[in-house]
Amino acid sequence: MGSFSVKRKHLYAQGFTLVEMVTVILILGILVVGVSSFIIFGTRMFVESSTVDQVLSQSRFALERMTRELRSALPNSVRLNGDNLTYQCIEFVPTEASTSYLAMPIAPSAAALSGTVMVDNLSSKLAVNQYAWIYPLTERDVYDAAAQKRAQINSMSTLANQMTLTFTANVRFADASPRQRIYFASAPVSYCVEKAPAANELTLTRYTGYGLVASQPAPKDMGSGVLMAQGIANALTSSADLPFILTPSSLVNNAMVQLQPRFNVNGETLQYRHQVQVINVP
Structure with missing residues (x-):
């Protein structure tokens, strides 16, 4: 008698056990925590560095503009004021042209x-309603019309x-310039550190x-200004921590402005x- 064998085919159900699933979940959780921590740390570093870069950029731009304008200031036009509590302002008149x-x-x-x-390439720099100054020796000579040092064109x-x-009216300048110099400008400029x-x-x-005023005005009297920088932390109540310090000119020294915003x-x-020298050659 012949023999035969019966081959049985077993169907095995394929899948994961509970232990395997829990293990995978734990591993994925650890990976997610590690990757997310790395991403959050990197994002935080990027945001902080961007903030620092933004502050540096705006502060450098503001100081560079102030420096350029101060260097071209009308002699003896720089002056400071403040209330030692809410603001400190530096005011000056940027010169637009000068000649003899x-x-x-x-x-x-x-x-x-x-x-x-003398013309001296003034055609493109002079304009109607500009002011002309001759021999301004003090800030009063610059800002006060009664000093008889300026006239309007x-x-x-x-x-x-x-x-x-x-000129817009008959004028007689009070003094002659030893070098016959005459300066032209339109309006004063003020930079104010103030509470936002x-x-x-x-x-x-x-x-x-805002026009030429004999007494230096406060920010509230200048109208609306242009925001140049934020986040300044100087203590206006401390003379050692003021953002602006002015050393007036003398017979042997030019005026010196020290910019030290923090x-x-x-x-x-x-x-x-940063120190800016204001040439005193009236």
């Missing part, structure tokens, strides 16, 4: 409506290398267009110490 005058109504001569200057006419300036509205920080704001960013302090 040939004929001007200067005391003791009679007042006149016009004067003559009404019109101009050029002939050859000379330009005739017609509804915020516990100081900001740097640039004001202009910035707080991400718990770190950054302070600039």
Whole structure:
């Protein structure tokens, strides 16, 4: 009798056991925690570095602009004021042009409506309503019309290398310049470190267009300004920590402005110490 064998096919159900699933979940959880921590740390570093870079960029831009404008300031036009609590402002008149005058109504001569200057490439720099100064020795000479050191231009006419300036009213300048220098500018500029509205920080704001005033105005009297920098942390109540320090000019020294704003960013302090010399050659 022959023999035969029966082959049985067993169907095995395929899958994971509970132990395997729990093990995989634990491993994936550990990986997710590690990767997310790395991503969060990297993101935080990026945000903090971006914030620092932004503060550095805006502060450098603001100081560079202040420096350039101060270097071109009208002689003896720089002045400071503040209330030792909420603001400190530095004000000056940026010079737009200068040249030598040939004929001007200067005391003791009679007042006149016009004067003559050398052209010296002034055509593109002079404009109607600009002011002309001759020999400003003090801030009063710059800002107070009663000092008789400035006149406002009404019109101009050029002939050859000379330009005739017609003023808005008869004028007689109080003093002659030893070098016959005459300066031209339109409006003063103020940079103010002040408390930001509804915020516990100081900001740097640039004001202009408010006109020449005998007494240096406060920020509230200058209209709306342009925000230049934020996050300033100087103590306005301390004379040693003021953002601006002015050393007035003398017979042997030019005026010196020290810019030392201090910035707080991400718990770190950054302070600039920059000196700007304002040439005193009236």
